[in-house]
Amino acid sequence: MIVGYARTSTLDQVAGIEAQERDLTAAGCEKIFREQVSSVDVAQRDQLALALDFLRDGDTLVVTKLDRLARSVAHMHELLQRITAKGAALKILNMGIDTNTPTGKLMLNVLGGVAEFEREIMLERQREGIAKAKQAGKYKGRVPTAQRKAAEVNALRAEGLGATEIARRLGISRASVYNVSQG
The missing domain is CATH 1.10.10 (Arc Repressor Mutant, subunit A)
Incomplete structure (x- = not known):
């Protein structure tokens, strides 16, 4: 069975969740789990847990983008272990990756590492920008x-x-x- 998982970070991202569901349906997903919760939120992503529990031997879990599924490379590896332990595979539509193949597994690891690297660089730039703005007296932070x-x-x-x-x-x-x- 082809199983889809769609996630947006906030409840007001209606177009985003609808676009993911459309793409997952077009990819042949017979069942789609969806939720609107932040990936960095400490709250449990219940629908992701249900999707992982639902998977059976021979199934494929499909997501539109890697960042809709995993928080980090370590988290991606943890999820991939859970998926493969059930005899299932992972397919990421926008990357053309399918872990049913050895090449797909390799590409997922390489691209996951690059994505994490990009995020770390972006966060570093953000911290530098905030520090510079504070020095210039332009950044006060959020008023409690x-x-x-x-x-x-x-x-x-x-x-x-x-x-x-x-x-x-x-x-x-x-x-x-x-x-x-x-x-």
Whole structure:
């Protein structure tokens, strides 16, 4: 069976998830697992777990792009081990890679390494840009939401409300309530 997996990073990327589903259907996927959750989010990607559990011997898991599946080269290798342990293969449409072949396995490893390298270079440039902007006084960072609501937090505390209720009313976390209260 050909099984598809589609993922976007946010809920508002409707066109992205629809395009992936269209491409997966065109590739012959009989079942598609989809979710809209960040790859770097600590939250579990439930649909990916279900897709991996669903795979059987002889199946192929299809994704449109490698970054829709794996967070890093190490993560890609972990997922590929799980897929091959079930007797299944991985196919990445935009790269033309199919791990049913030795060449496909080699190319996946090489391209995965290049992708991780590119990401590290991009992050390094981003850090350099932020440092330069800070030196020039142009980068202040995000203003902490809870700190802007310190007066409201303290007023509600003075009324005798608990941290959970204050957090709910102000749309901040309980930890932020405690941080503001003690700060």
